[in-house]
Amino acid sequence: AANIFLNTNDPVDGIDNDGDGYVDNYYGWDFGGASLGSEPDNDPNVKSSGADHGVHVSGLVSAVTNNGTGVASIAKNAKLMILKAGVDDAERSVYYGYQAILYAADRGVKIINCSWGSNGRSNFEQDIIDYAVSKGCLIVAAAGNDGTEVPVYPAAYNGVLAVANVTSADIRNIGSSYGYHVGI
Numbered sequence: 460a461a462n463i464f465l466n467t468n469d470p471v472d473g474i475d476n477d478g479d480g481y482v483d484n485y486y487g488w489d490f491g492g493a494s495l496g497s498e499p500d501n502d503p504n505v506k507s508s509g510a511d512h513g514v515h516v517s518g519l520v521s522a523v524t525n526n527g528t529g530v531a532s533i534a535k536n537a538k539l540m541i542l543k544a545g546v547d548d549a550e551r552s553v554y555y556g557y558q559a560i561l562y563a564a565d566r567g568v569k570i571i572n573c574s575w576g577s578n579g580r581s582n583f584e585q586d587i588i589d590y591a592v593s594k595g596c597l598i599v600a601a602a603g604n605d606g607t608e609v610p611v612y613p614a615a616y617n618g619v620l621a622v623a624n625v626t627s628a629d630i631r632n633i634g635s636s637y638g639y640h641v642g643i
Contacts, residue, residue: 462521463487464538471501487541488562490555494548499555503543509550513574517541520572540568544575553577556613557587560598564591573600573619576611585616592618603636615640 466485468477475482487503505514521539522532542559545552553575563571571591591598602623603611614621620642623635631637 461523462532462536462539464540487543488559489543489547490558490562491543491546491552494546495552495554497546503541505543506547507550513543513572516572516574537570540566557584560587560591560596560613564594564596567594569596571596571598573598573613576601576603576614578609578611580610580612580615584612588613588616588618602638602641604634605636606634607636608638609636610638610640611636 463486466477466487469479469481469484470476471483471485473483477484481488481501483501486501489500489503491497492499505511517539518530518532520532521534521537522530524531524535540563542562544556544559545554556573556575560571560573588598598613598619600614600619600621601611602614602621603609605611613619614636615638621640622643623637623641624632625635626632
């Protein structure tokens with residue numbers, strides 16, 4: 460929690476103090492809200508244990524180090540801007556990932572993690588990736604868990620660092636997607 464970015468320019472008071480169009484985005488933003496078609500809100504907390512993959516990755520990236528609790532993270536003191544791109548009542552949904560990428564890029568985030576993906580390429584989505592990259596963002600995305608060479612997006616878009624997974628013996632995990640678009 461100590462490494463979570465807080466937008467101190469927009470405290471929780473019912474007013475859009477920083478004028479960015481998001482009321483009380485102090486803790487981050489939930490682009491999906493409670494359910495599909497509901498209003499986005501300022502509570503980016505994950506509501507079910509079945510949707511905690513992004514939280515797990517966040518902990519690996521920036522858990523507080525040297526506190527005798529849990530794990531030591533890769534980035535030690537990196538600040539995490541918490542953005543939820545799914546809805547509360549659909550555990551594995553990611554309906555608003557590209558809106559979250561735009562939001563992060565426009566606020567100066569330098570590394571964007573996308574622990575999600577789907578099949579199907581879109582020029583519009585590639586344009587969003589290009590925009591974020593032009594703003595200095597490194598976008599890291601999951602290569603997929605289908606165990607095939609079929610491209611998963613955003614991982615397979617130009618400009619994205621696609622990450623697959625390996626076993627403890629440094630061999631491709633049988634469930635990990637793979638292919639020429641995978642960077643690591």
